[in-house]
Amino acid sequence: MLGSVFEPNMNTNREGRTRKRERSEARFELRFSLTQGTFTVAPDLDLTARAVALFGPSGSGKTSILEAIAGLRTPQRGRIALGGRALFDAASHTNVHVRDRHIGYVPQDLLLFPHMDVKSNITYAQPRRSTVDMDGLAHLLGVDALMDRKVAGLSGGERQRVALARALHSGPDALLLDEPLAAVDLARRRKILDALIAIRDDLHVPLVYVTHSPEEARAVADYAVVLDDGKVTAAGKPGEVLP
Amino acid sequence: MATEISSIALFTTAAALAATVVMLPPGIALAWVLARQQFRGKAVVETVASLPLVMPPVATGLLLLWLLGRRGPIGRLLEPLGIEVVFTPAAVVVAMAIMGLPLLVRTARAGFEQVTRRYEQMAETLGAKPWRVFTTVTLPLARRNILAGALLGFTRALGEFGATIVVAGSIPGRTRTLAVGIYTYTETGQDARAAALLVISVALAFGAVLVANRLAHVD
Numbered sequence: 001m002l003g004s005v006f007e008p009n010m011n012t013n014r015e016g017r018t019r020k021r022e023r024s025e026a027r028f029e030l031r032f033s034l035t036q037g038t039f040t041v042a043p044d045l046d047l048t049a050r051a052v053a054l055f056g057p058s059g060s061g062k063t064s065i066l067e068a069i070a071g072l073r074t075p076q077r078g079r080i081a082l083g084g085r086a087l088f089d090a091a092s093h094t095n096v097h098v099r100d101r102h103i104g105y106v107p108q109d110l111l112l113f114p115h116m117d118v119k120s121n122i123t124y125a126q127p128r129r130s131t132v133d134m135d136g137l138a139h140l141l142g143v144d145a146l147m148d149r150k151v152a153g154l155s156g157g158e159r160q161r162v163a164l165a166r167a168l169h170s171g172p173d174a175l176l177l178d179e180p181l182a183a184v185d186l187a188r189r190r191k192i193l194d195a196l197i198a199i200r201d202d203l204h205v206p207l208v209y210v211t212h213s214p215e216e217a218r219a220v221a222d223y224a225v226v227l228d229d230g231k232v233t234a235a236g237k238p239g240e241v242l243p
Numbered sequence: 244m245a246t247e248i249s250s251i252a253l254f255t256t257a258a259a260l261a262a263t264v265v266m267l268p269p270g271i272a273l274a275w276v277l278a279r280q281q282f283r284g285k286a287v288v289e290t291v292a293s294l295p296l297v298m299p300p301v302a303t304g305l306l307l308l309w310l311l312g313r314r315g316p317i318g319r320l321l322e323p324l325g326i327e328v329v330f331t332p333a334a335v336v337v338a339m340a341i342m343g344l345p346l347l348v349r350t351a352r353a354g355f356e357q358v359t360r361r362y363e364q365m366a367e368t369l370g371a372k373p374w375r376v377f378t379t380v381t382l383p384l385a386r387r388n389i390l391a392g393a394l395l396g397f398t399r400a401l402g403e404f405g406a407t408i409v410v411a412g413s414i415p416g417r418t419r420t421l422a423v424g425i426y427t428y429t430e431t432g433q434d435a436r437a438a439a440l441l442v443i444s445v446a447l448a449f450g451a452v453l454v455a456n457r458l459a460h461v462d
Contacts, residue, residue, distance in 0.1 A: 099368070107365070
């Protein structure tokens with residue numbers, strides 16, 4: 001169902017699965033303080049996971065954390081590192097530029113380039129790794145038939161999948177997703193969720209997934225962070241910390 | 244008479260097109276800087292960029308005459324290179340470009356201000372360097388305003404009179420444009436010629452407005 005290109009990989013033995021799991025895992029160091037106006041978000045996290053869910057009500061600071069990881073907002077203090085690579089470190093005056101962070105970001109409003117067709121959107125980033133298999137990626141996300149379409153004519157689910165393909169095309173070190181199912185109708189949600197799990201397990205791209213749905217968080221994440229008013233109120237296994 | 248009239252019309256159109264081409268790079272750059280950058284003296288730059296719009300065109304022409312004349316600060320630099328601008332077709336293009344520039348800058352600036360910064364940020368997360376962000380995202384998203392501004396600048400150039408007559412004069416077959424021609428012919432009682440140029444002016448303006456309106460409705 002997820003695209004036959006990945007089928008052979010899925011029938012691995014137990015050892016293979018463990019190895020794969022390790023390949024997908026990444027260490028996230030998110031210890032920083034970011035103040036915008038009167039609102040401060042200050043996570044204090046050092047965790048290793050394949051997919052982290054940031055869970056909490058609107059205005060709890062989930063998107064701010066994503067934007068700090070992507071480099072679109074600069075914290076006042078602290079450190080952000082992915083897999084040991086410092087992206088921001090106030091102490092050593094490190095602040096890697098957005099374009100050099102190698103992090104895919106899919107914001108809630110997607111921001112597909114409206115003046116380009118689907119193919120130009122998806123291939124906007126130059127692939128960093130020669131291993132990025134464009135056809136496999138397009139097939140996995142079911143966007144191969146959309147390539148010549150205009151962005152304006154796409155449905156919510158199609159737009160979401162195009163945005164995912166665009167963010168993955170460069171072969172990023174991690175993928176940040178802001179409420180990826182919010183604008184997708186119920187019938188299509190399963191398809192996107194399956195695609196996200198395939199991204200995590202078969203493309204080995206660690207995910208940070210913002211949601212206010214505990215079901216989605218449980219389906220995708222192996223680590224959950226509960227936020228309220230900019231602070232982490234719980235963190236751990238999704239089954240234990242989510243409502 | 245017909246060849247004289249048609250050569251004036253052709254020269255004016257060609258000069259206005261050249262002026263548009265000349266004003267586009269600095270106009271787009273200036274519009275972007277004013278839309279996106281904060282710096283000391285921005286208000287001064289903004290004002291200077293709008294001056295040709297509010298100053299008497301004849302005064303702008305006089306200023307250009309002084310700048311580009313043989314003893315002027317720019318003319319002096321050009322003279323050793325064998326370049327003379329004043330009272331040549333080049334002076335017509337310069338006068339047109341200066342007079343059209345503020346319209347281009349204002350319209351293009353509004354276009355850049357409308358481009359959501361987040362599209363540019365998205366391009367950056369995809370690894371694009373500043374020039375690529377500008378040429379593939381900012382510029383295309385502001386293209387409609389830039390086109391409209393270029394067209395406004397072009398129509399302004401077509402009708403330019405005050406600055407042109409001071410810095411380029413009304414030399415038949417060399418610097419005489421539609422507007423300057425209408426004035427010269429009327430002054431010297433050549434009403435038929437003036438009327439012919441008038442008809443052409445109306446037709447050109449009509450065509451330009453028609454194209455502008457179409458541009459405004461085409462994606």
